[in-house]
Amino acid sequence: VTVVQHNFNGKETLLTGNPVLNEKGEVEKIVTNIRDLSELNELNEQLKKAQQLNEQYKQELQKLKASTIIDPETIIKSKCMRDIYEMIERIAQFDTTILVLGETGVGKDVLVRQLFRNSPRSKTGQLIKVNCGAIPKDLLESELFGYEAGAFSGAARSGKEGMFELADKGFLFLDEIGELPLDLQVKLLRAIQEKEIRRVGGTKVIKVDIQLIAATNKDLKTMVSRGEFREDLYYRLNVVPITIPPLRERQDDIPDLVQSFLEKY
Numbered sequence: 001v002t003v004v005q006h007n008f009n010g011k012e013t014l015l016t017g018n019p020v021l022n023e024k025g026e027v028e029k030i031v032t033n034i035r036d037l038s039e040l041n042e043l044n045e046q047l048k049k050a051q052q053l054n055e056q057y058k059q060e061l062q063k064l065k066a067s068t069i070i071d072p073e074t075i076i077k078s079k080c081m082r083d084i085y086e087m088i089e090r091i092a093q094f095d096t097t098i099l100v101l102g103e104t105g106v107g108k109d110v111l112v113r114q115l116f117r118n119s120p121r122s123k124t125g126q127l128i129k130v131n132c133g134a135i136p137k138d139l140l141e142s143e144l145f146g147y148e149a150g151a152f153s154g155a156a157r158s159g160k161e162g163m164f165e166l167a168d169k170g171f172l173f174l175d176e177i178g179e180l181p182l183d184l185q186v187k188l189l190r191a192i193q194e195k196e197i198r199r200v201g202g203t204k205v206i207k208v209d210i211q212l213i214a215a216t217n218k219d220l221k222t223m224v225s226r227g228e229f230r231e232d233l234y235y236r237l238n239v240v241p242i243t244i245p246p247l248r249e250r251q252d253d254i255p256d257l258v259q260s261f262l263e264k265y
Contacts, residue, residue, distance in 0.1 A: 102244035125170020178218035
Protein backbone atom coordinates (compact mmCIF):
# COMPACT_ATOMS: atom_id res chain seq x y z
CA VAL A 1 0.00 0.00 0.00
CA THR A 2 1.31 3.44 -0.96
CA VAL A 3 -0.01 6.72 0.40
CA VAL A 4 1.09 10.37 0.32
CA GLN A 5 0.73 12.37 3.52
CA HIS A 6 2.20 15.30 5.40
CA ASN A 7 4.33 14.57 8.44
CA PHE A 8 4.42 16.54 11.70
CA ASN A 9 6.84 19.06 10.10
CA GLY A 10 4.36 19.74 7.33
CA LYS A 11 6.56 18.11 4.67
CA GLU A 12 5.02 15.91 2.01
CA THR A 13 6.10 12.25 2.33
CA LEU A 14 5.53 9.07 0.37
CA LEU A 15 4.81 6.00 2.53
CA THR A 16 4.99 2.50 1.10
CA GLY A 17 4.01 -0.44 3.30
CA ASN A 18 5.02 -3.97 2.29
CA PRO A 19 3.59 -6.93 4.26
CA VAL A 20 5.82 -9.79 5.42
CA LEU A 21 3.82 -13.05 5.53
CA ASN A 22 4.46 -16.20 7.59
CA GLU A 23 4.21 -19.78 6.34
CA LYS A 24 0.44 -19.74 6.79
CA GLY A 25 0.10 -16.61 4.61
CA GLU A 26 -0.74 -14.39 7.55
CA VAL A 27 0.67 -10.89 7.97
CA GLU A 28 3.46 -11.18 10.46
CA LYS A 29 4.88 -7.69 10.12
CA ILE A 30 4.88 -4.67 7.76
CA VAL A 31 8.02 -3.00 6.47
CA THR A 32 7.32 0.69 5.81
CA ASN A 33 9.52 2.90 3.66
CA ILE A 34 9.12 6.66 4.12
CA ARG A 35 10.49 9.07 1.51
CA ASP A 36 10.63 12.87 1.88
CA LEU A 37 9.19 14.36 -1.35
CA SER A 38 10.23 17.96 -0.59
CA GLU A 39 13.39 17.82 -2.68
CA LEU A 40 11.63 15.99 -5.51
CA ASN A 41 8.78 18.54 -5.50
CA GLU A 42 11.28 21.38 -5.53
CA LEU A 43 13.10 19.85 -8.50
CA ASN A 44 9.76 19.36 -10.27
CA GLU A 45 8.83 23.02 -9.66
CA GLN A 46 12.22 24.15 -11.00
CA LEU A 47 11.71 21.98 -14.08
CA LYS A 48 8.27 23.56 -14.69
CA LYS A 49 9.76 27.06 -14.40
CA ALA A 50 12.61 26.12 -16.76
CA GLN A 51 10.10 24.75 -19.29
CA GLN A 52 7.98 27.91 -19.06
CA LEU A 53 11.10 30.07 -19.52
CA ASN A 54 12.17 27.91 -22.44
CA GLU A 55 8.75 28.38 -24.09
CA GLN A 56 8.96 32.13 -23.51
CA TYR A 57 12.43 32.26 -25.11
CA LYS A 58 11.14 30.15 -28.00
CA GLN A 59 8.27 32.58 -28.65
CA GLU A 60 10.60 35.60 -28.43
CA LEU A 61 13.05 33.92 -30.82
CA GLN A 62 10.25 33.26 -33.30
CA LYS A 63 9.22 36.92 -33.08
CA LEU A 64 12.81 38.00 -33.66
CA LYS A 65 13.15 35.67 -36.63
CA ALA A 66 9.93 37.05 -38.08
CA SER A 67 10.82 40.66 -37.40
CA THR A 68 14.40 40.74 -38.63
CA ILE A 69 13.69 40.18 -42.32
CA ILE A 70 15.95 42.92 -43.59
CA ASP A 71 16.84 43.64 -47.20
CA PRO A 72 20.45 42.40 -47.64
CA GLU A 73 21.29 45.74 -49.26
CA THR A 74 20.17 47.67 -46.18
CA ILE A 75 23.12 48.88 -44.10
CA ILE A 76 22.22 49.69 -40.50
CA LYS A 77 25.54 49.78 -38.66
CA SER A 78 25.18 53.18 -36.97
CA LYS A 79 23.35 53.45 -33.64
CA CYS A 80 20.77 55.93 -34.94
CA MET A 81 19.77 53.58 -37.79
CA ARG A 82 19.68 50.55 -35.47
CA ASP A 83 17.38 52.50 -33.13
CA ILE A 84 15.07 53.39 -36.04
CA TYR A 85 14.85 49.80 -37.30
CA GLU A 86 14.29 48.42 -33.79
CA MET A 87 11.42 50.90 -33.41
CA ILE A 88 10.02 49.76 -36.76
CA GLU A 89 9.86 46.16 -35.55
CA ARG A 90 7.68 47.29 -32.64
CA ILE A 91 5.33 49.71 -34.40
CA ALA A 92 4.86 47.41 -37.41
CA GLN A 93 2.49 45.34 -35.27
CA PHE A 94 0.03 48.24 -34.94
CA ASP A 95 -2.32 49.87 -37.46
CA THR A 96 -1.19 53.45 -37.16
CA THR A 97 -0.47 56.21 -39.68
CA ILE A 98 3.27 56.82 -40.08
CA LEU A 99 5.03 59.86 -41.53
CA VAL A 100 8.55 59.20 -42.84
CA LEU A 101 10.71 62.32 -43.07
CA GLY A 102 14.15 62.86 -44.55
CA GLU A 103 16.14 64.29 -47.41
CA THR A 104 16.03 62.80 -50.90
CA GLY A 105 18.05 59.57 -51.05
CA VAL A 106 18.14 58.69 -47.34
CA GLY A 107 16.19 55.45 -47.89
CA LYS A 108 12.56 56.24 -47.14
CA ASP A 109 11.38 53.58 -49.62
CA VAL A 110 13.64 50.97 -48.02
CA LEU A 111 12.29 51.75 -44.56
CA VAL A 112 8.66 51.48 -45.72
CA ARG A 113 9.37 48.09 -47.32
CA GLN A 114 10.89 46.97 -44.01
CA LEU A 115 7.76 48.17 -42.19
CA PHE A 116 5.56 46.18 -44.56
CA ARG A 117 7.65 42.98 -44.23
CA ASN A 118 7.23 43.05 -40.45
CA SER A 119 3.53 43.96 -40.48
CA PRO A 120 0.73 41.37 -40.23
CA ARG A 121 -0.76 43.16 -43.26
CA SER A 122 2.00 41.66 -45.45
CA LYS A 123 0.00 38.41 -45.24
CA THR A 124 -3.37 39.97 -46.12
CA GLY A 125 -2.63 42.71 -48.65
CA GLN A 126 -0.11 44.52 -50.83
CA LEU A 127 2.23 47.47 -50.49
CA ILE A 128 0.95 50.01 -53.01
CA LYS A 129 3.16 53.04 -53.66
CA VAL A 130 2.02 56.32 -55.20
CA ASN A 131 4.51 59.07 -55.96
CA CYS A 132 2.41 62.22 -55.61
CA GLY A 133 5.09 64.31 -57.34
CA ALA A 134 5.47 62.07 -60.40
CA ILE A 135 1.80 61.86 -61.47
CA PRO A 136 0.22 64.90 -63.22
CA LYS A 137 -2.18 66.67 -60.86
CA ASP A 138 -5.09 66.18 -63.28
CA LEU A 139 -4.66 62.40 -63.12
CA LEU A 140 -3.72 62.05 -59.47
CA GLU A 141 -7.30 61.95 -58.17
CA SER A 142 -8.33 59.13 -60.54
CA GLU A 143 -5.11 57.24 -59.69
CA LEU A 144 -5.82 57.45 -55.96
CA PHE A 145 -9.58 56.93 -55.91
CA GLY A 146 -10.27 55.23 -59.25
CA TYR A 147 -13.03 56.20 -61.67
CA GLU A 148 -16.33 54.95 -63.04
CA ALA A 149 -17.03 54.17 -66.68
CA GLY A 150 -17.35 57.36 -68.78
CA ALA A 151 -16.14 59.61 -65.95
CA PHE A 152 -13.97 61.58 -68.41
CA SER A 153 -12.63 61.43 -71.97
CA GLY A 154 -10.41 58.42 -72.49
CA ALA A 155 -11.70 56.61 -69.39
CA ALA A 156 -11.88 52.82 -69.61
CA ARG A 157 -15.36 51.52 -70.35
CA SER A 158 -15.40 49.29 -67.30
CA GLY A 159 -14.00 51.95 -64.96
CA LYS A 160 -10.85 51.43 -62.93
CA GLU A 161 -9.88 50.66 -59.33
CA GLY A 162 -7.83 53.30 -57.58
CA MET A 163 -4.76 52.80 -55.40
CA PHE A 164 -6.91 52.91 -52.25
CA GLU A 165 -8.88 49.88 -53.43
CA LEU A 166 -5.75 48.01 -54.53
CA ALA A 167 -4.19 48.61 -51.10
CA ASP A 168 -7.20 47.20 -49.22
CA LYS A 169 -6.01 45.06 -46.24
CA GLY A 170 -2.48 46.27 -46.95
CA PHE A 171 -0.30 49.41 -47.04
CA LEU A 172 -0.85 52.56 -49.10
CA PHE A 173 2.45 54.44 -49.34
CA LEU A 174 2.06 58.05 -50.46
CA ASP A 175 5.54 59.28 -51.34
CA GLU A 176 6.22 63.01 -51.76
CA ILE A 177 2.98 63.82 -49.90
CA GLY A 178 4.02 67.49 -49.87
CA GLU A 179 3.27 67.66 -53.61
CA LEU A 180 -0.40 66.78 -53.09
CA PRO A 181 -2.70 69.62 -54.31
CA LEU A 182 -4.87 71.31 -51.67
CA ASP A 183 -8.16 70.12 -53.21
CA LEU A 184 -6.98 66.51 -53.07
CA GLN A 185 -5.77 66.98 -49.50
CA VAL A 186 -9.42 67.46 -48.46
CA LYS A 187 -10.44 64.17 -50.11
CA LEU A 188 -7.46 62.35 -48.62
CA LEU A 189 -8.36 63.62 -45.15
CA ARG A 190 -11.92 62.34 -45.54
CA ALA A 191 -10.66 58.95 -46.76
CA ILE A 192 -8.39 58.63 -43.71
CA GLN A 193 -11.09 59.71 -41.24
CA GLU A 194 -14.06 57.81 -42.70
CA LYS A 195 -12.11 54.86 -44.17
CA GLU A 196 -14.18 55.16 -47.31
CA ILE A 197 -13.79 56.63 -50.80
CA ARG A 198 -15.82 57.52 -53.89
CA ARG A 199 -14.51 56.92 -57.37
CA VAL A 200 -14.32 59.88 -59.78
CA GLY A 201 -17.73 60.16 -61.45
CA GLY A 202 -19.26 57.70 -58.99
CA THR A 203 -21.82 57.95 -56.20
CA LYS A 204 -21.21 54.62 -54.47
CA VAL A 205 -19.27 54.71 -51.19
CA ILE A 206 -16.49 52.09 -51.06
CA LYS A 207 -15.13 50.99 -47.67
CA VAL A 208 -11.35 50.53 -47.54
CA ASP A 209 -9.13 49.01 -44.86
CA ILE A 210 -5.63 50.40 -45.32
CA GLN A 211 -2.67 51.44 -43.25
CA LEU A 212 -1.39 54.76 -44.57
CA ILE A 213 2.31 55.58 -44.76
CA ALA A 214 3.31 59.03 -46.04
CA ALA A 215 6.78 60.32 -46.84
CA THR A 216 8.25 63.67 -47.78
CA ASN A 217 11.53 65.56 -48.00
CA LYS A 218 9.72 68.85 -47.30
CA ASP A 219 9.04 70.64 -44.04
CA LEU A 220 5.29 70.14 -43.79
CA LYS A 221 5.00 72.31 -40.67
CA THR A 222 6.45 75.29 -42.56
CA MET A 223 4.11 74.53 -45.46
CA VAL A 224 1.17 74.58 -43.03
CA SER A 225 2.19 78.04 -41.76
CA ARG A 226 2.36 79.27 -45.37
CA GLY A 227 -1.05 77.83 -46.20
CA GLU A 228 0.40 75.29 -48.65
CA PHE A 229 -0.63 72.23 -46.66
CA ARG A 230 -3.76 71.62 -44.60
CA GLU A 231 -3.15 71.71 -40.86
CA ASP A 232 -5.80 69.07 -40.08
CA LEU A 233 -4.25 66.66 -42.62
CA TYR A 234 -0.77 67.33 -41.23
CA TYR A 235 -1.82 66.23 -37.75
CA ARG A 236 -3.64 63.20 -39.19
CA LEU A 237 -0.43 62.11 -40.91
CA ASN A 238 1.99 63.05 -38.13
CA VAL A 239 0.85 60.32 -35.71
CA VAL A 240 4.17 58.45 -35.65
CA PRO A 241 6.89 60.56 -37.32
CA ILE A 242 10.16 58.82 -38.26
CA THR A 243 13.07 60.97 -39.40
CA ILE A 244 15.86 59.23 -41.31
CA PRO A 245 19.16 61.11 -40.92
CA PRO A 246 21.33 61.73 -44.01
CA LEU A 247 24.56 59.77 -44.46
CA ARG A 248 26.69 62.72 -43.31
CA GLU A 249 25.08 62.32 -39.85
CA ARG A 250 25.68 58.54 -39.69
CA GLN A 251 29.17 58.12 -41.04
CA ASP A 252 29.57 54.77 -39.24
CA ASP A 253 27.58 53.28 -42.13
CA ILE A 254 30.07 54.39 -44.80
CA PRO A 255 32.69 51.57 -44.49
CA ASP A 256 29.96 48.91 -44.64
CA LEU A 257 28.31 50.64 -47.61
CA VAL A 258 31.67 50.76 -49.42
CA GLN A 259 32.23 47.05 -48.74
CA SER A 260 28.72 46.24 -49.93
CA PHE A 261 29.22 48.14 -53.21
CA LEU A 262 32.62 46.48 -53.76
CA GLU A 263 31.08 43.03 -53.38
CA LYS A 264 28.10 43.91 -55.59
CA TYR A 265 29.99 45.50 -58.50
